[in-house]
Amino acid sequence: MTEPISRIERSTAHFVTGGDATVTALVVTYNSADSIGGLLDSLRTEAAGTTLRVVVIDNDSADDTAARVHEHPDVVFVDAGGNLGYAAAINLGMERVDRSDAILVLNPDARVSAGCVEALVAAVTEPDVAAVVPLLQDEYGSVSPSLRREPALLATAVDAVLGAYVPRRPRALSETVRDPKAYATPHDIDWATGAALMIDADAARRVGAWDERFFLYSEETDFFRRLRTVGRVRFVPDAVVVHTGAGSGSSQALQNLLSVNKIRYAEMYHGRLWSTAFRLCAVVSEIARTGSASHRATLRVLVDRRRWTHLPSARQRPVEGRTGMGTVIVPAHDEAAVLARTLRPLSDLADRGVVEVIVACNGCTDDTADVARHFPGITVIETSAASKTEAMNAADDIAMFWPRIYLDADVVMTPKAVTDVLTRLTAGAPMSARPRSRYDTGHSSFLVRRYYAARQRLSTFDGHLWGAGCYGLTEEGHRRLGRFPSVVADDVVVDGLFRGDEKCVVLTDPVVISVPRTVAALRTVLSRTYRGNTAVARTTQTSSTFRELLRSVRGPVTAFDAAVYAGFALVGRRAARRVVDTGWARDESSRIGS
Template sequence: MTTTPVAPSRVGEFVREGSVQVAAVVVTYNSGATIDALIESLRPEAVDTTMRVIVADNASTDDTLDRLARHADVVVISTGGNLGYAGGINAAAAEAGAYGALLVLNPDLRVERGAVQALLDALRRDPSSGAAVPRILDRHGRTAESLFSEPTALRAWCDAVLGPLWRNRPGALTEWIRDPQAYDSPRCVDWATGAALLVSSAAARAVGEWDERFFLYSEETDYCRRIRDAGLHIRYQPAAIVHHSQGGSGASEQLDALLNVNRVRYMRKHAPRSAASYRMAVTVGALLRGRRASSQATVARYLRDERRWAELPQGTWLGSRGRTSAAVVIPAHDEERVISRTLGRLSEPIALGALETVVVCNGCSDRTADRAREIAGVRVVELSEPSKTGALNAGDAEASAWPRVYLDADIEFPSAAVPALVRALGADGVLAARPPFEYDSLGATALVRAYFRARARLPHLAQSLWGAGTYALNAAGHGRLGRFPEVIADDVHVDQLFRAEEKRIPLAPPVRVRTPRRAADLLRVLVRTRRGPAQQGLDSGRATARALLRSVRGPQSLWDASVFASVTLLARSRASRSRARAARWERDDSTR
């Protein structure tokens, strides 16, 4: 039942414009039962600290927005969907204006008087501190175990096997900091729960946005790791106290699975050589420590079967009805088997008019156009001649909105990546961008998996606009491009137009790139891929060889690098011997 919003008191007014000492960002999702208490607990803090409060609402369906409307001095923005915790923080922080420190708070917190000032003092006393975290009291008034050590495979195995059997084991053998005395005095920690975190403006600039690939869980582990990687500390300040009801995200078997899967994703990002062992340890821990037998089995199934990870909760974005945020241009040549899958990920914002979407069928002899027209809001252009760059130019002529996303017809583009791309392309000096991508090699042969494991270790390839099957330009970036020339690799051409500082890859939910399933399919794709840069006089072979050698850290990576080098050399040889067939479009049909 919806309760009547309570009119706020005016102990302290928040500042909506201008520079402030603290910008407090809150992410809400059906938080009507708790948001008033948080805001009211912040008002006394605003008496002696200039503060702006920005709330990013992730499409609440309860009375959250009604309650927020009663606080006229709170900045409220709608994210257009459920972007998750990291996505909401990024959306709110983008509206924070000028500040000395950014205060990230869960909506189900209450802040004790003086807590914000104590956190500010902790940052000021130690210039090497990039963030400060408070003592958290649970609903019973007890100090919550909210401090942690950096995840390692050893710690994960000890937590899985020893668990509560040896709670007071040394810190090297557990991720949790459980010693009660550790919570009684200030100290530096590796990371802390993201329920309450004060980040200095310098650290926020150095670290950048939160990683939206995590959606929920492990995003704070990642953010704190990046603070430490920037040479700064996370300081725990027990004099700063907040109360946490610890029920904001709810509970379900799928959320339990997401929590554990994201722990594995974190290791793949920061310690990939330990990720396999860590994943096994987390799986064992889920079986031994699950609350219920059904929960144990569910979490373990998700951890073992990576194909099911796409079923777990993830960010969604719908946009606002009738308010176009971007345009999407999709060139398609005989793509009836995949076009519905690609458009399906974007169908809701397309139907609402938030994404202007143009599918250009070029030289199609199948039902690609019919399939595309089945998605409400999609405009279809049909060309008689097969030409990808011709289709891109035709799509540009049809579309009107900016920024503009160019998307291959077989790439799964998550709708939740759109807001991050729009923010990135709105930044000063940025002209081109793309979301991150992840390879889907499930079902591929061992040689194909080895090739893409090696490729994922080459940072210079991951930092280019090409290779993801999508990129985006704002109007100024497109002005530099003009019309797409008749080239094999349009993404390589676009990448070469911009300096590194003019390109951005935000930490958005990744697009999914399905790799070829067989070595022969991979080779065909690589032959065509090699022709693209060669046509434009580009050759990154030496840089790739050097990066490949640096990527070798053991027998597994040596094998992967050897496969990568062998397949690449074979593809280069075939590409150079087959110039007469250069006009032929060689694509991977094994994933279609």
């Protein structure tokens, strides 16, 4: 692996920022704060022997990527203005190449080893060579199987069945080159994974722009194919790049996009019969792995083209004057029965562009995603893990607008409440807010109705963000939170971040919360709630709630309600202490069809 450079070396090895350069390195970043510094340090070592320009194109990172890059004042930083995708970002970088002999495309989680750039330059200047790729190693020094053959039906069919098993099968039976001998000597190749690639500048001009329709994945397959029309593509094992393989992150949406873009590529370059057979191979591959929820989700996408329009695509950051007031994020796990009643009031706002609405389906085994796609204007993403907080983080990664409202999938919020909360947050005084709440007890048993009657009288709940199934954050408020932690009581965590004057309850239409129908269901909900609260800082003391409960008694009816409330609270706390499993233990009784 590349040795860290000393301060003396860093002070004497400079990048050029304009004019002539032997090599211009293009690096596309997206939330790459943890890795970009190591890459720039390794490139600086190479700059001691090569005139090197470094251009970083940032796809709207939400972390400290820009700050890390700005620690290197001789690095050209390009703000893409949104998450435009890999190909579009590379094209932006190409505009900053100026006069260079070669272009070096690198992932931010790569490290170039000593002498790598010099070896690549020597190889790319050979006659008829359009591009060269280095040997990729993982962080432990093992060779990564990065070389690929042009996609073919037979190889795709065998890969669909065998995957990485039987690695030393005949070359015609696998797209991935796995023979260790192939990584020992220089030779011409079809293509390679795009973590590191040096392109002759003249060849790059002749080939033209990267195809931005791919967003991510298969864009390098297409670009290598076009490169082979103007020259050879060479593998150079003497040039070594260490690649951790975490630069693009991972999610269900990206896994779906990887599979779909392979089909899109096949349809671009082959006839209908060939590409249909190729798609069938991809479907068979997912069917063979349906024991995994992730592969089942990808299978649903492959067989239904309507879902392709909801895959990740270029998202421009909103500019001044754009009408979007904010974003509403709805995490949803198996909510097909109730999601329509939540989305119905929001769809018109989304379809008219007043707000952005993202439904983050997580670990769903029902038709939640299909229900969401039925409503115009709604953006749908899918993640494999059944985790509310992971789903909200995934939605945050693609959301365009601030402020943001986080709304439970079984809570109904009117358009007026949405716009009023967003307007209040945009005003800049509180950093967090929620609307009032109302309990829908119309389908509940007598004792459950009395419990919520008592709860509705407690003003303790009015000063906090939790308990309403909905809260909003400004961009500044969200920075205080960072990523949502893996907890059950996310609303309690968020509430604890803000002082009383930094949060408010907006006097607008209340959100409607469907409550449990039975005593057993309410006990389940309370047990879950108390278990979730024990994992975070307490915001309300039991003693103060009890005192307020006593003060709420005004006669026989309210006294009975208070007793019911106290009884349920006691039972719920005892149940929480006995239960070891910290799963969601969701109430199903309130999930009445939409």
